[in-house]
Amino acid sequence: MHDNLFESADSIRARRRPDQQAPCALCGGRSFTRLFHKQGYDFTRCADCALVRLDPLPTPELLAEVYERSYREGLYAMFAKADDVRVATAHARAAAIAPNVPAGPWLDVGCSTGAFLQAVVERGIDAEGFDLSAVAVEAARARGLRATQSAVDDFTPGRRFACITAFDLVEHLIDPNPFLARVRDWLAPGGRLALTVPDIRSAQARIMGRHWYYYAPPVHVNYFDRDTIVRLLARHGLATVSIGGAPKVMTIDYVLQSLAAFNPLLHRGVRVLGHVTPASLRRRPLRIPVGELLVLASA
16 A cells, blocks of 8 residues: 555656645645655645645545545554444544534534444434545445535535534645635534644654654645644634544554554554553553544634
């Protein structure tokens, strides 16, 4: 998989003319500083607003190919199978968000296999979702959930929503502005947008540097901190209501498995935990800070 990604980055870079570099998604600037290189891509910082992004930007066709393949046999397949971990995190997020949302239907964008939709429906809330992956949507429908296979640009809702959630999604978008503009129009007056993004100023990112697991090209394209995500939302008339850390509920077994996939170097350093920790403790759900932000914004 990595070999193909190296080739894809080089191919994109070779085809791009100097005048074809896309402007910064936050401020429109065109001056970028190279921070480091990883898996064929440069990580660059905008000189005007400090937003970090990949260079070259991946193509939509490449991302669609990577997502679909990964849900069938790669990292997202591992994520989809860890149902207990995802369900626990989904319920924790639903509990954190629901008290701050007015009455009305919810939409989960990038609903994956439906863990969060299920948690919301179990709270008695009318909810639906959509996802790009046909494999993920099929799994969500098998749960009896309302899920549609669609790209953001192709989705047309039949109603407005009191809450729209977009977890682990905005960082995947080549340009998040069209998405946020569309979502803003889908919200009912006073509705809430809840999203999570990796925080490049988190302790985890600072300590691990380029080896941080969320530095994941080509699927993670834009990289935010508290300032840049708040400014991006404000650009679309979305006022930040709250912003804070977004821990995930995980087991030690799942953490070790994820590190083996995302950060083999770190995994080699901590895998001894899997040998010395009793199985009952390795499978116990724990709230673990991973370096993400949970942002709640109001229309």
